Amino acid sequence: MSSETVVRAAWWSRAEPVAQLAERWLELLTRLSELSEGALAEWRWDEDARNPGQQVPARSEDFARALEAANTHDDLDILGYKANVTVTQPDGGYAHCRVQAGGTNGYSPFTAVLQLFPGPDATAAPLTGRSAEALAILAGVWDADYGLTYDRALFKQVKTAFGLTAAHPRCGWSVHLSAHRAARVPTDFPARRLPADHGGLVLDLADTPGGTPATETVLAAHKALTDSGSLEPLPVPATRPKL
Known part of the structure; x- marks a missing residue:
């Protein structure tokens, strides 16, 4: 495993008012803090x-105003709103989270990405052993179509093995599937199953909770879920947020 763990969720065109985006953001940060038992x-x-800048406001109205102040580009209705936040644990491990959401661009997905880094003295990265649970939170809060946890080496190996484009749904150590995707998962698919909001499902491929599955396990899972239709890509330009 590399030093950086990535938790990523994606969805397609979905217009949302900035007030709703602010509420999603604050729910995400609150639930990640709870998952970390207050470390984040x-x-x-x-x-x-x-x-790092000022502390993120705790009220959704203030967060919405900050989003509006930071996003003054043209075509907000198409490109949506972007924000980046960071947090450091007492032991020096830290996390970055960035989200772009609220637009109607049908040619590339909107994303929520959580990057987890160990501290300078090789202390564990935040949420070590809880990345599948973090994916359930991230994808659930943003009502995502698909998502995964990985490091950069695994992402490259899966991409190369299956010839995937950057936006193609894929497996990682764990994978999130929206409700219609989850309905296509074979009943005997070997994984720990975690529910996510909006009918989503996270499949944790590790042998034991908190473990890291072998690359061969991830590649086999990707093939099985592709064959079942769970990882079917949406046509582009996409006209809806999820399969």
């Missing part, structure tokens, strides 16, 4: 990796 509590704007 003081989220700050990620303005400069060396000097």
Whole structure:
């Protein structure tokens, strides 16, 4: 496993008012803090990796105003709103989270990405052993179509093995599937199953909770879920957020 663990969720065209985006953001940060048992509590704007910005506001109205102030580009209705936040644990491990959401672009997915890094003294990265649960939170809050946990080496291996485009649904150590995708999972598919909001499902491929499955396990799972239709890509341009 590399030093960085990535938890990623994606969906397609879905217009949302900035007030709803702010509510999703605050729910996400609150639930991640709870999952970390308070270690990921003081989220700050990620303005400069060396000097994080002010603490993220706790009220949705204030968060919405901050989103509007930071997103003044043209075509907001198409491109949506982007924000980046960061938090550091007491032991030096840290996390970055970025989300782009609320637009109607049908040519590339909207995403929520949580990056987890160990501290400078090789302390464990935040949420070590809980990345599948973090994926259930991330994908559930943002009502995602699909998602996964991985490191960069695994992402490259799966992409190469199956000739995938960047936006193609795929397996990682764990994989999130929206309700219609989850309905296509074979009943005997070998994985721990975690429910996610909006009828979603996370499949944890590890032999034991908190473990890391072998790359061969991930590749076999990707093939099985592709064959079942669970990883079917949406046609592009996409006209709906989920399969």
